[in-house]
Amino acid sequence: MKFSFSTKGWHDISFEEFCTAAEYFKFEGIEPHNINNAAFSEKSGVFQDYSAAATLRMLYDRDLTLPCIDVINDIADEAQYDAAIAEIERCMRIAANLRIPNIRLRAEAHEDVDKAVKNAKHLIETILPDAEKDKISLLIETRGLYADTALLRDTLEYFASDYVAALWNMSAAYFTVGESPAKIISNLGAYVRHVHLNDAVKTDDGIEYRLVGEGDLPITETMKALRSVNYDGFxxxxxxxxWEPDLDDMDIIFAQFISYMKQFADTSKNESALYWNNRHTGKFVWKKETLIDATFSDVLDRMVEEFPDQLAFKYTSLDYTRTYTEFRDDVDEFARVLISLGVKAGSHVAVWASNVPQWYIAFWATVKxxxxxxxxxxxYKIHEAEYLLKQSDTHTLIITQGAKDTSYGEIVARLCPELENVKEGEQLHAKRLPFLRNVITVGFEQKGCLTWEKAMGYAAKTPKSEVYRMAAQVDKDDVCNMQYTSGTTGFPKGVML
Structure with missing residues (x-):
């Protein structure tokens, strides 16, 4: 399966900007919606006949494609017949020029269903010969009139053409008619050539849209249904x-979608890229002794894709056992905590602890x-800890109670007596450590500090989408770790890795 996005609703954005966004967020396609959009229809636009070669070159250079183009007029409305024919003919010309394989057709709900179906069939019969000649598929969307997929199946069987098929609008079919993914696939099967996805919840006032994975749409069931018919389209x-004025940031929407949908990516194509160990008792995702060209976040995502139910951590002396999927969930939750506490890209988060689960969670969340x-x-003793925390501009410090004869809690209390007056929910402002704002304790309580458990409650203040957005902006060459030298010949020096 491949991922694309529709340009629906994204006005005042040029086609080149759409391409840049698609490339940046690792989409493989763009679905143009409404060819009358100024970005597409202007004389110098990318959809003009004389611009076709340049547009194809732009797409090729960015490894992108246009899987489908959307028709706006209602094919079931007799009053829109002429406008719909004209729009479809123009879309077919664009599709032929730019090698777009599919055109989306929409039919809204009408009181007289039989008449609406008759109108839709008549229009398709008119344009089908040209579509077949140019080898362009006409995809009828499962919404409005055809949210009833049994009715759509009957229409598709009426034409019995390789160039009349279905576009599965997941939300419309599910929320409007209540059809399950299994029923939809049972009705449409291999007729499904393209899929539209958005998520929502149903309320007394209607549909409220949500980020993908945060609504009520049964996405996992839907993906299983698609796999059952070997769907390999977009x-x-x-x-x-x-739809939602508070969610109008393309960076957030696109980054969250790609991050969420990665779990459903077809990893069979990567199977040959797994490498046996010497004894052939297991496989590596990457070759040994080679640099991994990815961010830490990408690495963890790949491990979840390959081995979702394999144990990532199992402590024998602590109550912490996690699969890769569960561990990533812990990481994402603590990443939300850090954002809520004011951590940004480039902020410094220090961990003063031995081998505890929170150390690893903090590391992966921080670098994400x-x-x-x-x-x-x-x-470290007090003077060494003070030097490091001050010299590194540490913003948030995570500590266990101590090790051997050293009490980290006592040292922090001496360095930051201001903790005595810090109330829950307030940030620290310490004279000796001017950049330190938060102290999180693991396994014990201390005045002015947040326990790990209380800190986790801060996750609710930050949406998951913000984690995905920030993760998408991390570059594999960014600094992720600062380690200090022993200071044998002078003060310890922070080494950036």
Missing amino acids: ISLVWDPT LGAVLVTVNTA
């Missing part, structure tokens, strides 16, 4: 920014956001 994100994890030597 899944296209449809998000009109006017583009922040820098600062490691603190477990044997």
Whole structure:
């Protein structure tokens, strides 16, 4: 399966900007919606006949394609017949020029269903010969009149053409008619050539749209249904920014969609890229002794894709056992905590702890956001800890109670007596450590500090989408870790990795 996005609702954005966004967020396609949009219809636009070669070159250079183009007029409305024919003919010309394989047709709900179906069939009969000649498929969307997929199946069987098929609008069929993914696939099967996806919840006032994975749409069941018919086409994100005024940031919408949908990516194509160990008892995702060209976040996502139910952590002395999927969930939750506490890309988060689960969670969450994890030597005394925390501009410090004869809690209390007056929900402002804002304790309580458990409650203040957005902006060459030298010949020096 491949991922694309519809340009529906994204006005005042040029086609080149759409291409840049698609390339940046690792979409494989763009679905143009409404050819009358100024970005497409202007004389110098990318959809003009004389611009076709340049547009194809732009797409080729960015490894992108246009899987489908959307018709706006209602094919079931007799009053829109002439306008729909004209629009479809223009779309077919664009599709032929730009090698677009599919054209989306929409039929709204009408009181007289039989008449509406008759109108739709008549229009398709008119344009089908040209579509077949140019080898362009006409995809009828499962919404409005055809949210009833049994009715759509009857229409498709009426034409019995390789060039009349279905576009499965997941939300419309599910929320409008209540058809399950299994029933839809049972009705349409291999007729499904393209998929539209957005998520929502049904309320007393109607439909409220949500980020993908945060609504009531049974996405996992839907993906299983698609796999059952070996669907290998595009899944296209449809998000009109006017649906939810608070969710109109393309960076957030696109990054969250790609991050969420990665779990459903077909990993069979990567199977040959797994490498046996010497004894052939297991496989590596990457070759040994080679640099991995990815961010830490990408690495964890890949492990979840390949081995979702394999154990990532199992402590024998602590109550912490996690699969890769469960561990990533922990990481994402703590990343939300860090954002709520003011951590940004480039912020420094220090961990002063031994081998506890929170150390690993903090590391992966920190680097996922583009922040820098600062490691603190477990044997440090007060003067060494003060130097490191001050010199590294540490913003948030995570500590266990201590190690051997050193109490980290007592040291932090001496360095930051201001903790005595810090109330829950307030940030620290310490004279000796001017950049330190938060102290999180693991396994014990201390005045002015947040326990790990209380800190986790801060996750609710930040949406998951913000984690995905920040993760998408991290570059594999960004600094992720700062380690300090032993200081044998002078003060310890922070080494950026």
